[in-house]
Amino acid sequence: MRIVDIKTAVIAGNFDWILVRVETDEGLSGLGEAYWGTGVVELIDAAKRLIVGENPFDVSKLLFKMQRGLSGAGAQAGATVTAISGIEIALWDLVARALNTPLSTLFGGRFRSQIRVYADLHAGEEPTPESWARRAKQAVEQGFTAIKFDLDAPNPYTRDISDDADPRRSWYEPYNRTVGSAERRYLQQVVAAVRETIGPDIMLALDCHWKYAVPDVIQLAHALEPYDPLWLEDPIPPDNVDALVTVARSTRIPICTGENHYRLQGFRELIERQACSIVAPDIPKMGGLLEARTVAAWADLYGMLVAPHNVCSPIGTVAAAHLCAAISNFLVLEFHALDVPWWDEIVLERPVIRNGFITLSDAPGHGLTLNEEVARAHAKPGTTFFGEPV
Ligand SMILES: [Mg+2]
Structure with missing residues (x-):
């Protein structure tokens, strides 16, 4: 299994809820979320080149690559760490779904x-x-x-x-x-x-x-x-x-x-x-x-x-x-x-x-399915909803 893309959707809640979807060549995807903040979506895009083509199961190696590859952008603290966090959660959700087990396992x-x-x-x-x-x-x-x-x-x-x-x-x-x-x-x-x-x-x-x-x-x-x-x-x-x-x-x-x-x-x-x-x-x-x-x-x-x-x-x-x-x-x-x-x-x-x-249920991953219709209705204007303009 290989990572083929990372997409984001920004929901205008009481904060910007930045959803992160990691997609694979086998059709399976994982859905994470990053804390709000200026530049987080752009930094998620910047991280994409570092892990597309990689095996999503190698989470620690991918974290290392993102932290090192974005170190000049500030991977010790701040928005860069937040961007990586959103991708990391999506990766674990993906791995858990592939293994058909809850995230907690x-x-x-x-x-x-x-x-x-x-x-x-x-x-x-x-x-x-x-x-x-x-x-x-x-x-x-x-x-x-x-x-x-x-x-x-x-x-x-x-x-x-x-x-x-x-x-x-x-x-x-x-x-x-x-x-x-x-x-x-x-x-x-x-x-x-x-x-x-x-x-x-x-x-x-x-x-x-x-x-x-x-x-x-x-x-x-x-x-x-x-x-x-x-x-x-x-x-x-x-x-x-x-x-x-x-x-x-x-x-x-x-x-x-x-x-x-x-x-x-x-x-x-x-x-x-x-x-x-x-x-x-x-x-x-x-x-x-x-x-x-x-x-x-x-x-x-x-x-x-x-x-x-x-x-x-x-x-x-x-x-x-x-x-x-x-x-x-x-x-x-x-x-x-x-x-x-x-x-x-x-x-x-x-x-x-x-x-x-x-x-918590025993469903795989975090166990949640996005209601895309409702989520899209609350998407933040001027952003993209998993690749499509809002
Ligand atoms: Mg407090």
């Missing part, structure tokens, strides 16, 4: 077939504790047992001091990474309201999107500890592992990070320095299934859990879920499209998520 088989996903809820409709609590309640009523909110969402204290007619009201300035007393009190009230509404057992993760200064986020973490968060995500800018170690040692809330890191070497220092308790590799961004498998094994040596970041369509999400099935230290997988009602209409096997879980 290729990564060691399953610890579980029910993959817990968490609903990323961002914030309430209004910046009030009541509104955040309502949003949490809706998700729990839909069956989710794990949810996440963004602590850095707009709040009554987010004001640029230079825009404020009365600068005495601007307790919180967005550029100096501080959390003033008023904002901390507000966030504490919001998280308290959510916890009270969902009860003690629902997992509640909190994301900071790299926003805060070290002392400020430590104080914030202490204020939030009584509400038993599942994790505090990306508390400070991602540039300094020492600073993250300081935060991690200063709170009993587990620290989660990793969605901006690429390949094994990108996670090495975080893991070896134990700068977090939970790693969040974005599989279709950071290098693909095999790379994430290696990160998970490395993290396990340090007693860390894995909670993959994910903003994909069902294709990338379910491919990630197969890896989540195959690693012992899996915690929970992100679902970022609660507000996209047609999210799983682009595949035939629906619903993809039921009661907050993805139940």
Whole structure:
């Protein structure tokens, strides 16, 4: 079997969902997905010349060829790694389909077939504790047992001091990474309201999107500890592992990070320095299934859990879920499209998520079939849909 072509389709979801199809001379194809980003489709095209004509079963060799052949384009991190990730997932799907086995089998088989996903809820409709609590309640009523909110969402204290007619009201300035007393009190009230509404057992993760200064986020973490968060995500800018170690040692809330890191070497220092308790590799961004498998094994040596970041369509999400099935230290997988009602209409096997879980089937590959009609209807104008202009 030989690879004859690689084609892409860009679906205009809440992000650009970049679907990647690897086609062979035997008519069999694999379907993957790459994380969104400028230049990713072009880089996938650029990778084509490196692996067309090759045997798709030699995945590791093909990864080596793409990483080396695109090294000048930046194959250590960034869009090049993301492009390779999308191709890698399509290759594994192809191999699994050729072997008539689920994707999870290729990564060691399953610890579980029910993959817990968490609903990323961002914030309430209004910046009030009541509104955040309502949003949490809706998700729990839909069956989710794990949810996440963004602590850095707009709040009554987010004001640029230079825009404020009365600068005495601007307790919180967005550029100096501080959390003033008023904002901390507000966030504490919001998280308290959510916890009270969902009860003690629902997992509640909190994301900071790299926003805060070290002392400020430590104080914030202490204020939030009584509400038993599942994790505090990306508390400070991602540039300094020492600073993250300081935060991690200063709170009993587990620290989660990793969605901006690429390949094994990108996670090495975080893991070896134990700068977090939970790693969040974005599989279709950071290098693909095999790379994430290696990160998970490395993290396990340090007693860390894995909670993959994910903003994909069902294709990338379910491919990630197969890896989540195959690693012992899996915690929970992100679902970022609660507000996209047609999210799983682009595949035939629906619903993809039921009661907050993805139940993996024994169908070959990731087990999903693209509903081409629906997918094409949502294709991004100006792109190509597997070779045909949209
Ligand atoms: Mg995040």
